[in-house]
Amino acid sequence: MAKIAVGLVGVTGYTGMELARLLVGHQGFELVRATSRADAGKKLGDIYPFLRHYPLAALEITPPDPDDLARACSLVFLAVPHGAAMDLAGPLREKGLKVVDLSADFRLRDGAIYQQWYGLEHRQPAVLSEAVYGLPELYREQIVRAQLVANPGCYPTSAILGLYPALKHKLVDTNGIVIDAKSGASGAGRKATVGTLFCEVQDSFRAYNLGKHRHTPEIEQELSVLAGADLHVSFNTHLLPINRGILSTIYCTLPRPLELAEVEAAYREVYKDEFWVRVLPAGQLPEVRHVRGAMFCDIGLVVDPRTQRLIVVAAIDNLCRGASGQALANANLMSGLPFCMGLDSPPLMP
Amino acid sequence: MAKIAVGLVGVTGYTGMELARLLVGHQGFELVRATSRADAGKKLGDIYPFLRHYPLAALEITPPDPDDLARACSLVFLAVPHGAAMDLAGPLREKGLKVVDLSADFRLRDGAIYQQWYGLEHRQPAVLSEAVYGLPELYREQIVRAQLVANPGCYPTSAILGLYPALKHKLVDTNGIVIDAKSGASGAGRKATVGTLFCEVQDSFRAYNLGKHRHTPEIEQELSVLAGADLHVSFNTHLLPINRGILSTIYCTLPRPLELAEVEAAYREVYKDEFWVRVLPAGQLPEVRHVRGAMFCDIGLVVDPRTQRLIVVAAIDNLCRGASGQALANANLMSGLPFCMGLDSPPLMP
């Protein structure tokens, strides 16, 4: 079977790098375009020596050009900053290409909320209206039929998967949820800044953007759908001295005393057909290394009767499940390919 | 002036190592005994090559012997596991020595609560009754007169200092406080275990002991005193891939809308004479590297009007402020020495 030709716009960031890695051996997609203004003219193997000797290393990087992409590709991944993604998605959609956008531009259904949190007017309302939120455990049916998928943010992926069963089964109060999230440094992107230099991150730990991280409205949007009610969360983020990985510790109030077994059963029921979500046995908690390089979301559950709380711990790889791997899974679904194609390597340990 | 002779029981763990480091150049104390069953007969410089060339490196390690300690020392630091500390403190106190105990054995005023959380009967109730909780910002007066100081746990130090002004000024609800704490690996001790090997911790992150960490009753004991009411907290811990440092993110509910300035003013007022507590300006948040090797507790404050919460972020060095440095400060106070003696080196950056 001929492979489907795909393009990657924005190959030089960590999400672009991760997509390139995942596409190296993909059986259904062939990466035929990889774009970057800064590195146009180089080969993929020049900027990514780790890919040398794979055929993909020979691919020449081109400047982003919607016409060229439209001629060459059936589907395009956008791995560019928000704002830029919006401006590219319009022309690409007009030309009939399927698009998976890894930026935030099409995640928020309400353009006004987008403007409020991102400080930009949404310039593509028509495209926005056709976007499907690409969290497969929630929207698999719609993704299969989608032309444009808004790939979820890394933090929201962990938070929403962590809370989905609890909200669906009304195990917890919708008020007062606190999400204390910690991410590896690749989540901060690959731009040269002093704040993300090795010596500024190594052997340290810090909180940032407390109460105002831009992933907040995305989390609230999806949790409100699940809860069937308008819901606000306290969402707070921290920077870990690791390359990859997010661990979100989620605090919920129990409306009534609950046994852990009951909670666990609800989680197992919701995720019983989901290969990529692992509900851990009682007494075990996730570690980000256990999902390194893979699509798994590991979920640990603790009921604390002293404070009548459910604590959910959800771990993902921010680059794979939280960005490029999930984008690839969405592209698989949109293209009629097996959901897990190209994503089945187990986590790298240690 | 002649220096005061002190002893250190349990020199081979990370808290013993840190005490040795801090005592190297101390102007008021001379370390005359350092004990360890396993390393008796060696010199301090043999087990701690980083101390070579300092006179202290020549000190011979001896087995712990209360009689010998009593003959040689005026004050003894106990850096041994809980249970063992209890059995040593009794004889040492009988012989009239001042004691700073770094274990948990004398932190909980109620022996029954000790037994409930530590699974041990408290075998020294008389000694327990004279113990002073060694958090100088709360108990300086009592510490000055104390014969036995129970040195606070690392996590409690960050949590209590982070919440003290909020509770004192009744800025927050006493219900529903969540403490999401993260610690460097030295907090796990220096015992050889697979779970704390380099390759099990590096490039990873995990939660542990959720809802049941033994520092919980200690935090609740002190916060209840400050709040003037029985208070329960959800206290939860994580393991960071760093050597030193604790960062606690503390979530409180505001009983009424509050401006950040009002909260900040309260914090500044409470800590206005405390050199070691740094209340950061609005918009800034602590980083554990900024307190590395030092006694500072850095506190960042965020008011989140969307969820009506106060978020307090408190960072300390778990080995220095959270253990051995604080023990030394307490010994300074107990001995009539300046509080900060031997503790004034700035944090090591980067």
Place this chain on the structure above:
Amino acid sequence: MAKIAVGLVGVTGYTGMELARLLVGHQGFELVRATSRADAGKKLGDIYPFLRHYPLAALEITPPDPDDLARACSLVFLAVPHGAAMDLAGPLREKGLKVVDLSADFRLRDGAIYQQWYGLEHRQPAVLSEAVYGLPELYREQIVRAQLVANPGCYPTSAILGLYPALKHKLVDTNGIVIDAKSGASGAGRKATVGTLFCEVQDSFRAYNLGKHRHTPEIEQELSVLAGADLHVSFNTHLLPINRGILSTIYCTLPRPLELAEVEAAYREVYKDEFWVRVLPAGQLPEVRHVRGAMFCDIGLVVDPRTQRLIVVAAIDNLCRGASGQALANANLMSGLPFCMGLDSPPLMP
């Protein structure tokens, strides 16, 4: 096609863990036995949560038993310490099983040299005489026909691959070669020791075993074959604060002035058909992250005319190419399977 049944003796160390990871999705082998005395009775998923949801996670760990292995398997990987491997290989070979031994027990052709460096008499001289040294770039033909493969040590793999073309083409003096090698901490094994605790390795770096590392005779044995003369090297090792990876910087004296281009051409010629060896273009040097989790040996070349030296830098992943991945490649060859089967995932970056 039915898969070939294989066994893994010693599943709890890092090489066992890595083999389990690589066998998860292997198309030609089915892991039917995984043994460990300590963890017998548990399932593989219990000790390796990162493997949960893969069918392999359900495999029950058994105690090592040659009879049982012989009944169930066609080929066995030995991932146990030297000495123990020797005692298992004998019975397994007697029962007709193919064996890939990851220990040092069958790497040295001369039992007397084994005894000299490992302090043990070689108790299986007959088995030793049939062993093939499993470096495919050197011995592919023999490995295809082998019944017992001695899987190379991690350091020797990097050193031998780094020097092979230089010696084959007589570009360098056989005297005076210095190998300055650095390894990640997984090379130190997974035994609980204070020296490999996180806080003893993190943010530090040290040399160890200078001039007396046990991989020395293995390196000299193979280099002597390549050089056609008895050759001694100064081989020296260091511990890196990383999980995986070896980088060997190799210093050779040039017998005559040489251009880099001539050296590079020789290297390219020797490795022209070797997918897993990447000779970098002039001006580029290897990084261990570029081979993380993969079979590549990346080689950088520098000619220093000031000191008339060739400097070769060779990087591998010590667990994959330096141990379990190479063992799997050898098993592929011994079993008539494609060399690269199950080993084609690109390196994990970042």
Place this chain on the structure above:
Amino acid sequence: MAKIAVGLVGVTGYTGMELARLLVGHQGFELVRATSRADAGKKLGDIYPFLRHYPLAALEITPPDPDDLARACSLVFLAVPHGAAMDLAGPLREKGLKVVDLSADFRLRDGAIYQQWYGLEHRQPAVLSEAVYGLPELYREQIVRAQLVANPGCYPTSAILGLYPALKHKLVDTNGIVIDAKSGASGAGRKATVGTLFCEVQDSFRAYNLGKHRHTPEIEQELSVLAGADLHVSFNTHLLPINRGILSTIYCTLPRPLELAEVEAAYREVYKDEFWVRVLPAGQLPEVRHVRGAMFCDIGLVVDPRTQRLIVVAAIDNLCRGASGQALANANLMSGLPFCMGLDSPPLMP
């Protein structure tokens, strides 16, 4: 006694940061000027939150201005890039200030060699001629009388101290010395570049600048003086995923068989009065953590009779001994203060 007023030109790099740290509690110097074009107008505590609560935090950063520095200071530290240092040193020396230059501009006595390696004409030959190379173990007498000290490079400090006794006592051949050096990332500076981002350095290791590092001529200049003969070395560098620390493994050929004891005795003799150089006992090797934050150079010695080599391992903290600490020691000497003033805190462990 009134403190001596000193200035620091270039406060925002890691060496500037380290000097600020070391000057916080200095008994003999008062930092009265800290300059930076980019951060002028801010207070030191604004850019260095770790210094808050120390009086120094209130110092306002100013733009660099030789007139202002001359009015305010007696001695100035230059912590700016090479080239810039040259242009500042001239005017400062004209105005009679003592200068400690941390750049490379005055380390090479021969301006032509400077030009060859740094690609810049030396614009201050007169100042160059009065410069003293600031390695106290070699030039203490001259430093005491110097007006301008060229502070040694980080790598050269480790290499020269490591080889000094061997060359002085003619224990090794002057030909064929190989220095394999590894440095923490702070050595790469604090400029925002992709190559030194956390995710590009963490969990990795790489060689760089093999055979052409600019510290080469500096090492050769000083070793040639010690050897009494023109000497060339193969000097090669690597990047460690740690904040601080250099470990140099130095390979020398023995002209005749030597016992380790003889070598060790020579090293001990040379360094018998040097507090900051620690010759380790036979069988022990340095670790960079053992010198973290301090002035020590730890030296381990291995005689390898198989290859007739002496291997010297020298470890320093690149920021303290390799830059700012040594600069401070030089300033102490130039100012008649005790050599170790402000430098006596033991290394931070772990």
